[in-house]
Amino acid sequence: xxxxxxxxxxxxxxxxxxxxxxxxxxxxGDYYAQLSNQQIMLEDTERTGMYHQSITLxxxxxxxxxxxxxxxxxxxxxxFAAHAGARKVYAIEATEMAxxxxxxxxxxGLSGQIEVIQEKIEDLQLPEKVxxxxxxxxxxxxxxxxxxxxxxxxRERWLKPxxxxxxxxxxxxxxxxxxxxxxxxxxxxxxxxxxxxxxxxDVSSLAGTALSNYFSKPFVGPVDQNTLMAEPxxxxxxxxxxxxxxxxxxxxxxxxxxxxxxxMHGLAGWFDVHFExxxxxxxxxxxxxxxxxxxxxxRFLFEQPIAMNIGQKFSGTVSMTANNGRSYNMSLEGxxxxxxxxxxxxxxxxxxxxxxxxxxKSEDAEPNPENYGLHTIPILQAKSRFSQK
Ligand SMILES: C[S@@+](CC[C@H](N)C(=O)[O-])C[C@H]1O[C@@H](n2cnc3c(N)ncnc32)[C@H](O)[C@@H]1O
Numbered sequence: 001x002x003x004x005x006x007x008x009x010x011x012x013x014x015x016x017x018x019x020x021x022x023x024x025x026x027x028x029g030d031y032y033a034q035l036s037n038q039q040i041m042l043e044d045t046e047r048t049g050m051y052h053q054s055i056t057l058x059x060x061x062x063x064x065x066x067x068x069x070x071x072x073x074x075x076x077x078x079x080f081a082a083h084a085g086a087r088k089v090y091a092i093e094a095t096e097m098a099x100x101x102x103x104x105x106x107x108x109g110l111s112g113q114i115e116v117i118q119e120k121i122e123d124l125q126l127p128e129k130v131x132x133x134x135x136x137x138x139x140x141x142x143x144x145x146x147x148x149x150x151x152x153x154x155r156e157r158w159l160k161p162x163x164x165x166x167x168x169x170x171x172x173x174x175x176x177x178x179x180x181x182x183x184x185x186x187x188x189x190x191x192x193x194x195x196x197x198x199x200x201x202d203v204s205s206l207a208g209t210a211l212s213n214y215f216s217k218p219f220v221g222p223v224d225q226n227t228l229m230a231e232p233x234x235x236x237x238x239x240x241x242x243x244x245x246x247x248x249x250x251x252x253x254x255x256x257x258x259x260x261x262x263x264m265h266g267l268a269g270w271f272d273v274h275f276e277x278x279x280x281x282x283x284x285x286x287x288x289x290x291x292x293x294x295x296x297x298x299r300f301l302f303e304q305p306i307a308m309n310i311g312q313k314f315s316g317t318v319s320m321t322a323n324n325g326r327s328y329n330m331s332l333e334g335x336x337x338x339x340x341x342x343x344x345x346x347x348x349x350x351x352x353x354x355x356x357x358x359x360x361k362s363e364d365a366e367p368n369p370e371n372y373g374l375h376t377i378p379i380l381q382a383k384s385r386f387s388q389k
Contacts, residue, residue: 033095038074044294047136048076050275050284054166055080055134058277061164062086066128070121070135070154071147075101075114077134082113086132091116092124092154121154130158134166140220141298142172142271144349146326148237149244156243165239167273173287175232176256176314177223177268179359183305190214215303216347219355223268223297225288226360229308230256252318254334258308266301267318267332299355300347306336313337325350 031037042048055062055077062084069078072091078101081089091101091114098118105114117124133154139145148170155165193210196202235252254267268288275282286295308314316334323329327350335342 029095032073033097035074035097035100038097038100040294041136042074042076046291046293047284050282051077051134051136051166052080054275054277054280054282056084057280057282058166058275059084060278061132065131066090067132067134068092068126068130068154068158070133070151071137072101072116073097073136075104075116077136078105078114078116079108079110081132081134082110086113089114090126090130092119092121094118094120121150121157124154124158126158129160130163131160132164132166133159138170138271138273138295140295140352141218141269141349142170142237143247143320144327144352146247146322148242149247149322151239152242152244152247155239164277166275166277167282167284168239168276169236169274170239170271171234171236171273172252172269172271173232173234174252174254174267174269174318176229176258176264176308177227177266177299178229178262178305179227179265179299180263181357181359182219182299182355183265183301186214186301187211211303212346215301215345216351218269218347218349218352219299219301220296220352221299221355222292222358223270223288223299224358224360227358228268228288229260229262229264230258230314248322250320252320254314254316254318256314258310258312258314261310262308263305264302264308264314265305266299269298269300271295298352300330300332300345302343303345304343306341306343308336316343323348323350 062081064085064087067078067081067086067089069075069081069089069091072078072093074097075091075093078089078091091098091105093101093116096118098116102116105111105116133151135151135154137145137147137151139147142148155163159165190207190211192203193207194204196204233252233254233256235250237246258264270286270288272283272285272287275284284293286293286297288297306314314334314336316332319331319333321329321331325348327348330347330349332343332345332347
């Protein structure tokens with residue numbers, strides 16, 4: 001590496017916040033130490049069922065192997081690995097939840113097979129490398145919480161060459177959506193800042209700032225797939241090769257061709273992961289068209305909607321930069337092809353809020369206020385693990 005390149009790398013490294021251990025403890029540590037919060041994940045049957053299927057239907061991969069469970073929580077994935085024939089499972093969990101995992105291991109007579117270690121992956125010492133790593137490190141939009149970096153770090157330090165990862169691949173998806181109710185509700189809220197006589201004070205000088213502030217917060221909730229206006233664009237991570245630093249800054253390229261005519265109010269996002277075992281290929285999707293999970297979907301709302309005609313193309317980029325809130329600053333730039341219409345807008349993934357209503361296209365044409373309550377959400381049982389943070 002040349003001196004010039006070296007100093008450039010150092011400069012970039014300075015801009016990319018390290019995962020702060022202290023911050024992690026404050027933001028998520030207490031959360032994951034509680035059984036009720038682990039239960040939210042355990043009871044997500046799409047999630048837990050797919051891990052169970054992908055591990056136990058790939059017994060060939062696990063038989064007599066040494067396994068590491070990265071962020072073991074209650075130890076559920078360690079149990080699946082032990083049941084699939086693993087000789088030894090290291091269940092690594094940073095929080096006090098490790099004590100509960102230990103209790104379960106003992107009560108189920110698996111102390112000889114599963115060793116629970118309360119430690120951060122970053123500080124871990126082990127006597128040996130492992131054949132397989134299992135983990136559930138996915139946050140909202142895959143990367144919120146920045147645990148994907150921990151998963152990559154565990155592989156770099158502890159996986160044998162040619163070892164396996166469960167899951168082995170993940171993709172982030174974005175697609176344009178239309179939802180007039182969501183958009184107009186938030187425009188209405190920002191109107192407060194147009195007030196010129198609020199207790200005789202003119203607050204309108206903050207109107208523009210308030211608008212950007214409101215619209216920089218993503219909305220987590222169920223998305224009706226009928227509101228999507230194009231096939232999604234995606235960004236893939238190969239968990240067998242991605243380096244922790246690759247998550248610090250990455251770009252999602254957008255290339256949409258409108259499949260319907262209407263107003264594009266923003267981008268809807270979700271993710272999937274793949275389990276590429278020898279005997280069984282597992283797929284866990286959090287798409288609007290898939291059965292609901294506790295991750296739900298996420299939406300990034302445009303300050304100004306963009307009208308698209310069927311067949312029209314929209315292209316752009318979402319630049320993702322990791323931040324000290326164990327999340328991401330997101331910067332969108334896009335353009336409606338063959339027009340002067342473009343968009344530039346910032347979002348902060350950690351500032352997400354919950355929005356439980358997703359308009360269907362027909363509702364959008366004529367909003368029915370009765371449909372806007374929580375009771376109309378067909379989403380289930382899917383309590384989000386993130387909603388209580
Ligand atoms: C999403 S939960 C998954 C829990 C469990 N594996 C499951 O599937 O139900 C992630 C777990 O990883 C733990 N964790 C997060 N970062 C970690 C780190 N750096 N080292 C060890 N554990 C970590 C959290 O405390 C949490 O219990």
